[in-house]
Amino acid sequence: MRSLTGLRTFFFHSFSPISLRSSNISTRRTAVVAFANPARTHSSLSFTPTTRRPFDMASSITVYNSLKPGQPVPLIPKEEGKISWYACGPTTYDLSHLGHARNYVSTDILRRILMHYFGFDVNFVMNYTDVDDKIIIKARRARLLDLEREKPYSSGEKRELVSKAFQAYASSNLPLLVSGDATLDENNYQERKEAAYGRVLAGGTLSGEGKPSDPEAKLKMYLNNMDSAAQALKSGTAFDGAEEILLPYLDSLYKETIDTSDHTMFTDLTSRMEKAFNDDMVALNVLAPDAVTRVTEYVPQIVTFVEQIVAKGFGYESNGSVYFDIAAFEKAGNTYARLRPESKNDKALQEEGEGSLSKSLEGKKRSGDFALWKKSKSGEPAWPSPWGQGRPGWHIECSVMASDKLGSQMDIHSGGIDLAFPHHDNELAQSEAYFHECGKGEHTWVNNFLHMGHLSIAGSKMSKSLKNFQTIQDALATTYTARNMRIVFLMSRWNDGVEISPDMRKQADNWEITLDNFFTNIKARLSEAEAPTDRVKDLSLSGTDAAKGGLIAELEKAKQDVDAAFRNSFDTFTAMQVILRLVRDANITMSEKGTSNLPAVEAVARWVTKIVGIFGLDASAAPPYEGLGWASAGATAAADVDPQTAVKPFAAVFSAVKGEVQGLDLSEASVQTLLEQQTPDTEFAELEKSGERDVEKLALPYIRATSRLRDELRVIVSSPTLEPKKKQAILALSDRIRDYDLTDLGVQLDDQTDKPSLVKFVPASRLIAAREEKSALLAEKAKQKEEARKAREKAEEEKWAKAKTSPQDLFKGDAKYQEWDAQGLPTKLADGNAVPKSQLKKLTKEWEKQKKVHEEYLTKFGAA
Template sequence: MASISVHNSLKPGPAVAFVPKEQGKVSWYACGPTTYDLSHLGHARNYVSTDIIRRILMHHFGFQVNFVMNYTDVDDKIIIKARRNRLLELEKEKPYSSGQARDLVFKAFGAYAKSNLPLLLGDDSAELTESNYQQRKDAAYSRVLSGGTLSGEGKPSDAEAKVKMHLNNMDSAARALQNSTGLEGAEEVLLPYLDSLYKETIDTSDQTIFTDLTQAMEKAFNDDMVALNVLPPDAVTRVTEYVPQIVAFVETIIQKGFAYEADGSVYFDIAAFEKAGNTYARLRPESKNDKTLQEEGEGSLSKSLEGKKRSGDFALWKKSKSGEPYWPSPWGLGRPGWHIECSVMASDKLGDQMDIHSGGIDLAFPHHDNELAQSEAYFHKCDHGEHTWVNYFLHMGHLSIAGSKMSKSLKNFQTIQDALATTYTARNMRIVFLMGRWNDGVEISPDMRKQADSWEATLDNFFTNTKAKLSEADAPTDGIKDLSLAEGGAKGLAGELEQAKKDLNAALSNSFHTPEAMQILLRLVRDANIYMNDKSIQPNLQAVEAVARWATKIVGVFGLDASAQPPYNGLGWASEGAATSANVDPKTAVKPYATVYSAVKEEVQGLSIAEAAVQALLDQQNPDAEFAELEKTGDRDVEKLSLPYIRATSRLRDELRGIVSSATLEPKTKQAILALSDRIRDYDLTDLGVQLDDQTDKPSLIKFVPAARLRAAREEKAALLAEKAKQKEEARKARAKADEEKWAKAKIPPQEIFKSDAKYQDWDAEGLPTKLADGSEVPKSQVKKLKKDWDRQKKLHEEYLSKFGATS
């Protein structure tokens, strides 16, 4: 087993040796989502980066990984979201008049400003209205809206992002008031207002109000993870399925003297824990007394709970208030605290110690520190020293936007669904994350996107070209597995491959340093491209194939091919949609290719070409029989299955191109052949994702390229040709206009050109001015210039007479 080091949040500083408690096996618990809303790119960063490390451990280093993840399906955010949604539904069912609806929105408008944007209320006694809102907004928050900070110092952060979010909500509500749209458009300010009025009226004995939300969001999250090619957990836990175990866990902590009950809630006693020789806030000691983080960790619904001995003590069990879900416990009706759930579920699945615990960096304090404390309290034994519940804490760096963490609560996010529909492919998004260290924060920039696109295009073109060259050479379909040192130039490429393997292993051993691994892979592929395209040698395709197969293995390990399975012995990655097409019946899958061949064959027969080579192909080619033999092998690779039809089509086209210069062909037939040849290449096969590269004295090279990309290239080429044609036509018109103006001027005899000029009043016999308009003599300095102009006009007029004649 390789020697691996890893950045461990429990031991800040350089990466430390990774030594699992059981050789060859890794136990791992990951904090899953709180299922109250759709997941966004920040979640993608966390879960994709986690998936990459998991895949590296399993498929590169060979560990057996037991990966457990939870779903938080009871939480303050879930309670608030579900309850408010229900209250809004009830409110919309009421028979409000337009005036009553407006009055409700107006009250919510003011309450929202008072709670979240107090500077809008101003210093005067005038009430905030939709009419004066914009003026007050500009006066109070212009600095933030222009990219500054509330204080006027430093850089914008979460506080400024939150202000912008609240202002956006107020903007919508102001428009609703101005346009008299009733409740529509004002939902974000209405929700907290309705909650403040009616939250205690919600009957929570029927918990479907909450489970309907959490189950829908859990499904959406799972769909997102499938779309991102994130491996499913080996085990999944949910808080609502663990309430009895949570109660028992809390009881044990109380019995050991590390927690206390107060007014129906149970709190962890940090002082008692530390007095027993334990360490609190091991991950973030500097945040131990951060009241803001402590309050966030407790949740917004817990502010009114009383009985804490110290402000830093955190809830293990919360007394439920009206409008909140509840379960029975020795302390009364209540619900689990946020942190306790992970301790109980992780310990249930992985025991009193695990190798890895992971999550986003924003969970380090208080969530993970509190998890550690309460779990170590639970397993604490007198005279045994401090218990180690987690050996390695891995924290994924968060994704930021405009300097602020991407967050649901800040509403500065793009959902995964939207990102995949509009901006990214799953592969491209994963490449972006691979280019950053998993434990570093990242803000996706245009330069980063450009680098990711370039990396993907380089690998994609290499795989495409390698497969095309192998197919052209009729190389064995199963290929080779390893590269022995070949003769000539291939020997150097083989050496580069072996060095790349060592370098990549070293990079991944260094705390899964994927940015370095990506560069190693890129350098090797570029070297292979140079070797493959070297005109001075005959490249050894076996050497190139060995590089391509190793690159395929690594991109498979990194999860960049949703269709691939370990041990990733294929060649290249599948195009988008390949996983779906692989499940299609072979005859159905190749039907479009067969249809193209049949149509082309019929058109060629219709041309009645007498050349023997063409006739031989028409008579001898039998792609149906070739396909039937391939089908018998059980292969479901659509590219391989379709090759008989593509090759047959390409061969016919190549022969047609070869005879088009024949003197025996009629001009009309030549035109038809050229048109057919271009159409086969640019439309028939392009629309099927097949690119034909014409080669001199060799058959066309067949490449499989996503049809969307080929169509985009075709459209770009057409647009470029259209632009050139447009420019050419504009140039023609400009020349025509210039000619028209030239001959219009040339038509005038030189004796007449100055006589229409009001600057002069007298001319000599040849029409040269002698006196200016004021009667004075034309200055000698002008006479010389006027004579030159007269001579030019004489020459131009003579040219005109020569071209058009005296009568024109």
């Protein structure tokens, strides 16, 4: 079932439904989910001195459970050592954005901690919503626009259509634009926009109070769509640029004309978006679900499920739709809106839960009753049912699919916080109604409801409907790496909201750089000491060792603190701070004590490696995460490495450097010995024969051989007998080896006094960027130095040009004066008055100063 090459591909099949549902499904689609390898091999990890199995400690794990608001409550699985988990998956109608990343990455982190830290066997099920009002509308509108483009319209007819759509869109979404007598058009739009909504555009709110949030974000989205349409009307580009205002208008005109008997119009969209979502999850190193479900594959079971709810008296049919009877449910002793009781009568949320296409459904006994089955109207997909052609309500899908895979009760149900009401509350109600047995009290369908805090930007949640989002694809291409994004989420608690800010990004960057440098330095130090970097060590140090204090004691304290954080509702925020503190202590130890305390530093590095592996921060790592450090972004999986190909660039650098050193014709015996005796090819061959596939280790013989030659050149260049020309050539070669040859391969050489250079593996992109930054700084420094030189020269020229004037002529050309004495000092002003004594005193000082510099001029340049 699982391929072991690179990222594994999982094939999930829909199995027979639970006994209370029909299993007559006409078609079954095999799901291909290419998420990251869940690696479900669990082992007892030595993080604490305890010898108990991980699942024996489950009672001490607490979690924020939305069903029991307040402090975290104990997480007690219904079956020892196992956890059943259902996660609400995406509605596959558009590309996923950072808000989805927040949900699914945070969920993945919790799942990894349960699996790879506590050792639970987690059965993780996720659904795809592939029939929904948003999907129907988007697919139908896309079809209508395609049909409209095919019509033989003249340019004038197209313009008229867009103009009508322009006014209709404003009337529906921006009513202040169309108030008054004059007809709204592209020419008066800007003026009306500023008059009606200028306050919001300037950063204010619609009410004039508080801070901007979702209503203001939605208004700006509407205005952005109107801006594009107005520009399209002005430029005469017809439909191009006006799609967002044209689509709802076309839908209002022609939606009932679309033949929806062929569901491929909808499934083509959902299949495409599902694949895009899967690709995003692979890129984010999110583990694959153990099973996936789709609404369209469960319609017969959904019908049977709804029939059972109706048969028990908790649902009723009206005009071809079926509604959940909240009053009957509560009368039977059940509780409705257990997650968000304060939202129970929120009409806006109720309407949002029903979907935009369901506003005209009639026959509800009470406004809060929600649809289990919706009668399909023209332009909507439909399936047969005892109540006529229709389609599933939004909430019923999860109840049916989760119950099919996990039975009548599950340990965990998760999703974004915005789904708590009405989606999750309605899920709970209809599921508990389905499994309700008279006289046995309320049925518990979900033991723990976990809600991920959503991501916000400028005070509004990131949302497809608000169009204030950045897609995951775009974010990974321009702003984040998968590791960096995961660190951002790890540095906040999973159930808290996250506001993207520069400070938050900076903190995440600093955390990543600190760990990256730590791993690089410890591996370099171990390599320098020729200590193996791949052996598995017991990370549980004895009490005697811990009693010695120092770094070992800090490590033991960190283990306890992280364990406590994980048990406190998976508090990764605290765990991340503990790791950072420990790494800084290890860095100090490594700096102050050198190689004498390397074993303790290595123990820290291996434990930190294990924790960041559990966090999913290394896409190339697998449980039990017993390596050292993490792979650089984009690193090739070890199993896919061809050793000969991998080391070719390193071997080429050594060969080139060796040839150039030979060309220097140096007589020193030490150089000749290195040229003759170094055999990196032989060392590499032995590594290859042993099965080694780590590129860094395979390349090390060539890097060390190159570095040794360079180190010897650095020794020779200090010789007082070396010819200047040869010295210059050696220095140039030495710098080039360090700054270009090896840098371009991702190798950093740190020069050390009286010791071989320290070899560090650093992503080439980072080294090249640092080199270019250094080069730019040097160029800027040189530029500033040259500008300063020119400024000095100019000042010097101006000084002597002024000094050339004799003191007798200093004031003669000044129109402010009309008479001067024999020395050239002014005696009368231009108006005939005598020069005031105070002014004459100042002029005399200037005259004496000029006399001095003029004499210097005569001395330097001679008489003119």
